[in-house]
Amino acid sequence: MIFTNINQFEKRMENYGVIVAFFTLRYHNCQIETAYSSSQRKFLFAFVDHNIGFTCSLNGDYVSGYINHPEAVKQLMLCRNHNRYDPVHFYELLDSALPTVNFTQINNNQYQRVASRAVSDFEDRIxxxxxxxxxxxxxxxxxxxxxxxxxxxxxxxxxxxxxxxxxxxxxxxxxxxxxxxxxxxxxxxxx
Structure with missing residues (x-):
């Protein structure tokens, strides 16, 4: 999928002097804390009230719909009350929210909290x-x-x-x- 609003979002970040943006995105029944690094072109997502999340890396403006964290995939379906995995739906909602989402500069505690949930459970060294x-x-x-x-x-x-x-x-x-x-x-x- 192509993120059509990412460049505009990065420009907003630059205008406000934000290097890593932190915001909360509502996805149907869930709140998802989000960190975005414009230098890495990288999203970290953590479901509020759940100890799970996932990551998303942009390759240019393109993002793959594959999420390698099975618990996060299941949680996205539960948030939407949907019985089918459809990451494109989540990414389309994220892309459409980028022009207007309210964000701040992330702090160390927010980064550590989001990162520790967002990475798949393959090891502790994250x-x-x-x-x-x-x-x-x-x-x-x-x-x-x-x-x-x-x-x-x-x-x-x-x-x-x-x-x-x-x-x-x-x-x-x-x-x-x-x-x-x-x-x-x-x-x-x-x-």
């Missing part, structure tokens, strides 16, 4: 910690897409890097979500 000079395996590539987005994968491939993740956030975690290139320029590599 928070960016540092860069390492290394070849990227397919598993690392998939993990980086889920946690940080396609733009970060392209950056890593171009610079022969991998992102290293820890089970807890640090001061750099949110900063890298705000601007991963600035984080790399400032901190460099760990071997």
């Amino acid at each position: 928070f960016f910690n540092h860069w390492r000079n290394s070849n990227m395996s397919d598993k690392q590539r998939n993990k980086t897409i889920e946690l940080m987005g396609y733009d970060v994968v392209k950056f890593c491939e171009k610079n022969h890097l991998i992102a290293v993740f820890y089970p807890y956030p640090t001061e750099r975690t949110l900063n890298a979500f705000e601007n991963f290139q600035a984080d790399y320029s400032y901190h460099g590599l760990r071997q």
